[in-house]
Amino acid sequence: MNLPEHSSVASSYDCVVAVDVSRQFGKKKVLDEISLTVKRGEIFGLLGPSGSGKTTLVRLVTGLDIPDGGSITLLGEPMPKLNVLSRIGYMAQSDALYGELTAQENLEFFSTLYGLRGNSLKKRIQEVAELVKLSDDLKKPVQQYSGGMKRRLSLAVALMHEPEVLVLDEPTVGIDPVLRKSVWNELDNLRRGGVTILVTTHVMDEADKCDRLAMLRDGKVIALGTPEQLKADSHSATMEDAFITYGGGVA
Amino acid sequence: MRIRALAFRIIRQFIKDKRTLALMLLAPLLVLTLMKLVFDGQAVDPRIGTVQIPGPVIEALQSNGADVTPFDNEEQALAQMGDAELDAVFMLNDTLPQIVLEGSNPTKIRNVMAVAQKSLQKLGGNGDPPQLELSYLHGSGDRDIFDYYGSVLVGFFSFFFVFLIAGVSFLRERTTGTLQRLLATPLRRWEVVAGYLLGFGLFTLLQASLIAWYATSVLGIALEGSFFLVLLMNLLLALAALTLGTLLSAYAQNEFQMFQFIPLIIVPQIFFCGLIDLQSMPEWLQTVGKALPLYYGADALRGIMLRGAGWNDIWVDSIVLVGFSVLFAILNVLALRKHRRI
Numbered sequence A: 001m002n003l004p005e006h007s008s009v010a011s012s013y014d015c016v017v018a019v020d021v022s023r024q025f026g027k028k029k030v031l032d033e034i035s036l037t038v039k040r041g042e043i044f045g046l047l048g049p050s051g052s053g054k055t056t057l058v059r060l061v062t063g064l065d066i067p068d069g070g071s072i073t074l075l076g077e078p079m080p081k082l083n084v085l086s087r088i089g090y091m092a093q094s095d096a097l098y099g100e101l102t103a104q105e106n107l108e109f110f111s112t113l114y115g116l117r118g119n120s121l122k123k124r125i126q127e128v129a130e131l132v133k134l135s136d137d138l139k140k141p142v143q144q145y146s147g148g149m150k151r152r153l154s155l156a157v158a159l160m161h162e163p164e165v166l167v168l169d170e171p172t173v174g175i176d177p178v179l180r181k182s183v184w185n186e187l188d189n190l191r192r193g194g195v196t197i198l199v200t201t202h203v204m205d206e207a208d209k210c211d212r213l214a215m216l217r218d219g220k221v222i223a224l225g226t227p228e229q230l231k232a233d234s235h236s237a238t239m240e241d242a243f244i245t246y247g248g249g250v251a
Numbered sequence B: 001m002r003i004r005a006l007a008f009r010i011i012r013q014f015i016k017d018k019r020t021l022a023l024m025l026l027a028p029l030l031v032l033t034l035m036k037l038v039f040d041g042q043a044v045d046p047r048i049g050t051v052q053i054p055g056p057v058i059e060a061l062q063s064n065g066a067d068v069t070p071f072d073n074e075e076q077a078l079a080q081m082g083d084a085e086l087d088a089v090f091m092l093n094d095t096l097p098q099i100v101l102e103g104s105n106p107t108k109i110r111n112v113m114a115v116a117q118k119s120l121q122k123l124g125g126n127g128d129p130p131q132l133e134l135s136y137l138h139g140s141g142d143r144d145i146f147d148y149y150g151s152v153l154v155g156f157f158s159f160f161f162v163f164l165i166a167g168v169s170f171l172r173e174r175t176t177g178t179l180q181r182l183l184a185t186p187l188r189r190w191e192v193v194a195g196y197l198l199g200f201g202l203f204t205l206l207q208a209s210l211i212a213w214y215a216t217s218v219l220g221i222a223l224e225g226s227f228f229l230v231l232l233m234n235l236l237l238a239l240a241a242l243t244l245g246t247l248l249s250a251y252a253q254n255e256f257q258m259f260q261f262i263p264l265i266i267v268p269q270i271f272f273c274g275l276i277d278l279q280s281m282p283e284w285l286q287t288v289g290k291a292l293p294l295y296y297g298a299d300a301l302r303g304i305m306l307r308g309a310g311w312n313d314i315w316v317d318s319i320v321l322v323g324f325s326v327l328f329a330i331l332n333v334l335a336l337r338k339h340r341r342i
């Protein structure tokens, strides 16, 4: 296809389009007219200090919350929309797992909601468990999991149905550096397979691994671009310095 | 498919949570048994003193379960009663029988009167042998207080435990974030509610059968009508409790707040479900009772168990209960809008 960059048709390249999105809890404006676009097949990072509104934005994208102003489209559809929900994999900031059930049972349950079943389900569980390095612990009740293991299981749940879009809210919190590296390698592989990934983080070296980044502070996008652009524009050597320069670091 | 997955998951969780399973299935049996012991305990044989009462009357009293102590004179007997050793004294005032009651315990008064009436009736016929035909509208005169309360309690326990357990598990679904996670999948809101109905429905069926069987077969609560109808009413009550519990859990922030619904929602239903005679209540209060599910369940259960009511007598109650469940379920689907618009 030969499409002009900025025409309306270009939206078929866009996975998430947020236009002037605002969200307010009581009197507190948590998101203030945020506009950004996540292109298909990229890893897009949301970077920002605690309380800057990352989770709030992500929940708007997945349709779990409705913006007070502006609009959000995901895969060309205004959210929330059921058939779009089946094409995304969501990992919430806090693990939403059934503690009494084993990891395998958790995976089975969530996957059947997406229509997986039978042998392909069993095979997929093995594959995904391998990816997040939980193959040996599948039969354990999740109550007995460590924090990092739960995190990885949540990621596995999000990956099970091979979604086109992954929305991950701080996926690597509590995961040790070695596993974290392997998780990011996996995200990289998925991206190469055409999956779009929207990920929130406050870890700077993870921000470096994103294709593009939006820096959030007090509900506003204070910077947006590739890590290299952001560093160059702020004359910083590291993401950390760039973040501080943009006013994100010091409260 | 998705509903089944949800129901299957609930069942799996239940089976792993042995304690809750036991609470739901065994606690009602335990409490019913305790109730039976308590009520039967109250029906202890009345202790009756007699003063110059002829032998046949004493025998009649004894055969009706009284613990009879003959006295020679009135003063002795009354003194004994003053020490709370007797519940009543029978004597002859000229030729007319007279009863003096201890009178501090209403249950005992009832017991004494029952025994006395039965005995005197038996002797009243001056034919030889002194036989008076006794006839009862329902049962054969062996109904005790527990039959009456038991028939209602059978339904109440289905209601109470299902309300709590369903409410708390739906609440936990919300507080642990799994509800949000479910709503991030293509699961529809009504499918969430339906999944809960199906998953819990199976356990409530199990529970209802167990309670109904235990109450009638083991505890021996009177059952005039069909066991199947008792089961049906219990199940309908449990479904109303299930939908009400899950609905109200939307208005609780934690388990403790869920328990706060017990005095607000559960206890008033006990008052209105017929354990206390409704006729003595003011009109408007009776109307309040009719807005509560347990009223209908108890009404039908009493009918089936004590009067042998059939489907013709209870279909209205059944339909009202189904209506409650449908209403609560719909409200529940709407309440879930708070978490996802569609």
Ligand SMILES: Nc1ncnc2c1ncn2[C@@H]1O[C@H](COP(=O)(O)OP(=O)(O)OP(=O)(O)O)[C@@H](O)[C@H]1O
Binding pocket: A025, A030, A048, A049, A050, A051, A052, A053, A054, A055, A056, A057, A093, A202
């Ligand atoms: N349901 C809510 N009701 C009221 N305030 C809320 C609600 N959700 C979020 N907030 C507020 O919105 C602000 C942003 O919260 P959010 O969870 O989006 O931050 P975050 O960037 O994800 O932070 P963190 O990095 O700590 O996860 C916070 O001040 C928070 O108190």
Ligand SMILES: [Mg+2]
Binding pocket: A054, A055, A056, A093, A169
């Ligand atoms: Mg967050």
